[in-house]
Amino acid sequence: MSVYQIDPKALVEPRLEPIRHGFGRGLLAAGETDERVVALCADLTESTCMHHFKARFPERFVEVGIAEQNLVTVAAGLAHAGKIPFTSSYAAFSPGRNWEQIKTTACMNRRPVIVCGSHAGINVGYDGATHQMLEDLAIMRVLPNMRVIAPGDSLEAERATLAIAADPAPTYLRLARDQTPVFSRPDSPFQIGPAYPLREGSDVSLIATGTMTYQALVAASLLDRHGISAEVVHVPTVKPLDEATVLASLRKTGRAVTIEEAQIAGGLGGAICELTARAHPVVVQRLGLRDRYGETGAPTELLEKFRLTGRLIAEDIERGLDSTPKGSL
Amino acid sequence: MGLDERVFTRTDDDVQLRRVVRVVREDIVRMLAAAGSGHSAGPLGMAEQLTALYFNVMRHDPANPDWPDRDLFFLSNGHVAPVLYAVLARAGYFPVAELGTLRRLGSRLQGHPERGALPGVESTSGPLGCGLSQAAGYAHALRNIDHVKRRFVYVTLGDGELDEGNVWEAAMFAGKYKLGNLIALVDRNNIQIDGATEDVMPLTGLRAKWEAFDWHVLDIDGNDVRAVVDALVLGQKVSWAPTVILANTVPGRGVPFMEYDHSWHGKPPTPAQAAEALRALAGGES
Numbered sequence: 001m002s003v004y005q006i007d008p009k010a011l012v013e014p015r016l017e018p019i020r021h022g023f024g025r026g027l028l029a030a031g032e033t034d035e036r037v038v039a040l041c042a043d044l045t046e047s048t049c050m051h052h053f054k055a056r057f058p059e060r061f062v063e064v065g066i067a068e069q070n071l072v073t074v075a076a077g078l079a080h081a082g083k084i085p086f087t088s089s090y091a092a093f094s095p096g097r098n099w100e101q102i103k104t105t106a107c108m109n110r111r112p113v114i115v116c117g118s119h120a121g122i123n124v125g126y127d128g129a130t131h132q133m134l135e136d137l138a139i140m141r142v143l144p145n146m147r148v149i150a151p152g153d154s155l156e157a158e159r160a161t162l163a164i165a166a167d168p169a170p171t172y173l174r175l176a177r178d179q180t181p182v183f184s185r186p187d188s189p190f191q192i193g194p195a196y197p198l199r200e201g202s203d204v205s206l207i208a209t210g211t212m213t214y215q216a217l218v219a220a221s222l223l224d225r226h227g228i229s230a231e232v233v234h235v236p237t238v239k240p241l242d243e244a245t246v247l248a249s250l251r252k253t254g255r256a257v258t259i260e261e262a263q264i265a266g267g268l269g270g271a272i273c274e275l276t277a278r279a280h281p282v283v284v285q286r287l288g289l290r291d292r293y294g295e296t297g298a299p300t301e302l303l304e305k306f307r308l309t310g311r312l313i314a315e316d317i318e319r320g321l322d323s324t325p326k327g328s329l
Numbered sequence: 330m331g332l333d334e335r336v337f338t339r340t341d342d343d344v345q346l347r348r349v350v351r352v353v354r355e356d357i358v359r360m361l362a363a364a365g366s367g368h369s370a371g372p373l374g375m376a377e378q379l380t381a382l383y384f385n386v387m388r389h390d391p392a393n394p395d396w397p398d399r400d401l402f403f404l405s406n407g408h409v410a411p412v413l414y415a416v417l418a419r420a421g422y423f424p425v426a427e428l429g430t431l432r433r434l435g436s437r438l439q440g441h442p443e444r445g446a447l448p449g450v451e452s453t454s455g456p457l458g459c460g461l462s463q464a465a466g467y468a469h470a471l472r473n474i475d476h477v478k479r480r481f482v483y484v485t486l487g488d489g490e491l492d493e494g495n496v497w498e499a500a501m502f503a504g505k506y507k508l509g510n511l512i513a514l515v516d517r518n519n520i521q522i523d524g525a526t527e528d529v530m531p532l533t534g535l536r537a538k539w540e541a542f543d544w545h546v547l548d549i550d551g552n553d554v555r556a557v558v559d560a561l562v563l564g565q566k567v568s569w570a571p572t573v574i575l576a577n578t579v580p581g582r583g584v585p586f587m588e589y590d591h592s593w594h595g596k597p598p599t600p601a602q603a604a605e606a607l608r609a610l611a612g613g614e615s
Contacts, residue, residue: 038474059474070498073459077466080401080452083474085466100456101495105463108453109444 004196004234007185010214011221014181019211020118022154023175024049026161027086031057037165038078040064040087042071047177048088048118068094069101075113076105084112084168086161090124091117091133095172099139102170107145112168115140116175120150121211121261122289122306123178125299132294137209138266140172141239147192148239150174150210150260153182156236159190167192174210176261178299181214195242197249201231204317205249208259209235209268212287215303216259218310223317230317241271247280256284257317261308264288285320287313332359332428336421339384346554349384349419350376354583354610356415356428362603364432367440370580370593371487372412374518374552378576379416381557382483386565391421394448400480401467403452405460406487406516407441408595413450414438422449458493460484461513465503468511468571478510481565485514489521492530497542504543509568512561516551518580520591539573551576583610 009015031037031053039053040062054061062078064071068089075085087094095102095115106113120133140148147169151157157175164171189196198213199220208216213234220230233249235242250256256276258269269286276282289306303309307316337349353376361367383389387400404413411431418425423437430436437447441455454460464484471477490496503511515535523529532538539546545567549556557576564572580594581587584606587598598606 038470062469064498064502067498067501069458069495070462070502073462073495073499074466074469074502076452076459077463077468078470079466080463081467081470081475083470101459104453104456105459 004188004198005185006183006198006217010181010183011217014183014214016179017154017182018179019151019154019157019176020049022151022157023116023161023173024052026158028052028056030162030165031060034084034165036082036084038062038083038085040071040075040085042066042068042089042094044089044118048116050088068098072098072101072113072115073105076109076111079111079113084165086114086116088116088118090131091120091136091174092131095136095140096133103143106170107143110145110170112170114164114171114173116173118175119177120174121176122294122302123176123180123211123261123299125178125302126296128296129293134262134289134294135266136172136174137238137260137262137268138270141267141271145170146239147171147237148174149192149237151236152210152213152234153180153184155182155184155186155188156190160236163190163192176211180211183214183217190236193237193240193242195237195245196234197231197245198234199230199232201229201253203229203253204255204257204321205231205233205253206257206259207233207235207246207268207272209238211261212259212308215308215310215313219313219317222311222314226318228318228321235268238268238271241275243275243279246272246275250276250280250282254282256282257287257320258284259287259308259313262288264290285317287316332356332425334425335419336425337384337419341385343555346380346384350380350554351610352419353380353412353415355607356418357411358584358598358603358606358610360411360415360428360431361597362600363429365597366432367411367597368408368595369587369597370520371406371409371516371518373584373587374578374580374582375409375412375485375516376582377552377554377557378485378514378516379412381554381561383416383420385558386561387483388480391449394422398480401451401464401482403460403464403482403484404442404454405484406457406490407454409487410440410442413442417447417449423447457487457490458495461486461496462499462502464513465499465508465511468503468508469506472508472510473506480510482511483514485516487521488515488517488519488526488532489529491515491532500539500542500544503571507569508571511571512564513571513573514576515573516578517575518578520580520594522594524591535575543570545570545572546575547572548575549577551578552582583613585609
């Protein structure tokens with residue numbers, strides 16, 4: 001496995017791009033590579049970035065209208081016929097509204113339906129709580145035969161989309177609306193499965209997924225100034241979880257902090273707690289939304305309010321380190 | 330269960346088709362009585378529809394269930410699994426004796442059909458409303474992406490199932506994409522678990538509903554196997570729109586004490602009731 005290099009400018013002056021844009025590029029490239037790739041959308045073609053694919057491959061693009069149950073079940077039929085269907089809507093609606101159809105017709109049926117949930121997390125902003133999907137990691141992670149992938153930036157979303165198309169199976173791909181920092185490089189590795197240590201440390205492991213990996217990197221550099229050595233483990237594949245990489249980090253640091261733009265219950269935080277409880281009990285501090293919905297506001301305001309910026313994450317980690325003993329339980 | 334091992338092949342002879350229908354009904358009664366749980370009325374009423382498909386209309390090969398050139402069948406109303414299992418066994422997909430294992434631990438005959446468990450089951454079903462859209466997705470791939478003309482996609486739905494919104498999402502989709510290679514059969518038996526369909530949720534103007542979604546609609550006696558065959562063949566000829574066949578059936582058909590009685594939707598006969606049912610089937614028309 002090649003080393004995951006971070007763009008050296010990212011922490012100083014990051015380039016911003018929505019994660020969904022990388023998905024749009026990846027889908028187009030996957031369509032060029034493999035004619036089995038088809039795309040389905042539920043009346044959100046441009047905002048979920050499927051319009052490039054639609055323009056290039058009109059016959060392989062399916063518009064199902066505002067009908068998310070139909071979106072994934074038609075996709076299951078296309079997969080049955082040998083296609084590799086990528087479906088998209090806002091995550092609040094798909095998988096928010098069609099969980100049972102995904103379970104029965106994709107997962108139980110073992111049809112390679114790819115559910116792309118755009119606009120996940122609070123960075124949706126002004127549209128408010130109904131459109132801010134925070135439970136998707138939890139509800140997708142519990143499905144047998146389902147893979148759950150949350151790329152950290154737009155370049156990784158592009159790589160992830162190509163990787164999924166090359167290895168078709170039921171998959172949830174979590175995407176975000178707002179512009180977020182690009183920390184990876186075009187030559188950074190991506191495989192479905194591995195977690196990637198991005199920064200070494202000895203005091204605490206920051207285990208992050210999706211948009212929160214960048215904030216974890218910022219938090220780690222701030223903690224460093226306070227004499228706290230934080231390791232950052234990027235987990236783009238929440239399921240199947242790369243247990244070996246996470247455990248190796250925890251054996252070194254003895255303490256975990258999980259960071260996700262999602263409910264702390266059931267998602268990445270839940271997955272890490274399940275792992276540590278079984279294999280290596282340590283204190284796990286979970287950062288994310290705590291049993292509440294989001295609200296309307298600017299994405300940056302919401303990240304501040306829910307304490308998911310690098311600075312506030314560092315503050316909360318310091319406080320957490322003060323209040324609980326380090327080391328194995 | 331005392332099942333004979335007869336296997337039937339494709340036939341266009343009405344007498345032979347009716348013979349298969351009767352054997353399928355007997356199998357259903359025996360399977361359910363042996364299992365001690367399951368649905369009776371729907372499977373019995375649908376024997377003609379699945380017999381017409383598997384013993385006359387559909388291109389399929391029991392020795393090669395994954396034959397790439399086959400027609401597709403989706404059982405959207407998965408709770409009528411016994412009729413599918415009986416037809417598959419009598420067509421030679423798996424040994425008839427295995428019908429006796431329905432709903433047992435370790436059986437390939439799961440309570441609702443499960444893909445991969447049993448040869449010939451194309452898709453997992455049970456939760457209602459998902460079959461038509463999967464069938465439509467498959468038909469769309471064939472007709473509008475791969476431009477394959479000779480293969481057809483068939484799907485059965487229960488009439489109670491039409492309460493599900495997903496069905497109408499799929500109906501809109503199939504109409505929009507003019508899926509002339511898609512033929513749906515609605516088992517119009519007028520019952521569902523809680524009672525008569527028209528009491529639970531009225532399906533007033535059912536023909537007009539489908540026509541409004543740009544479907545070609547046929548309305549037939551679904552317990553006349555020749556009428557079912559003819560409707561399916563007519564549906565094949567209509568290439569510019571999907572066809573839905575409203576198959577009017579009697580729930581529990583062939584077993585007098587079950588006919589028209591919604592309480593038989595979701596329960597099996599006792600051994601004594603099964604014996605009575607088998608006597609009635611032996612003496613009946615089909």
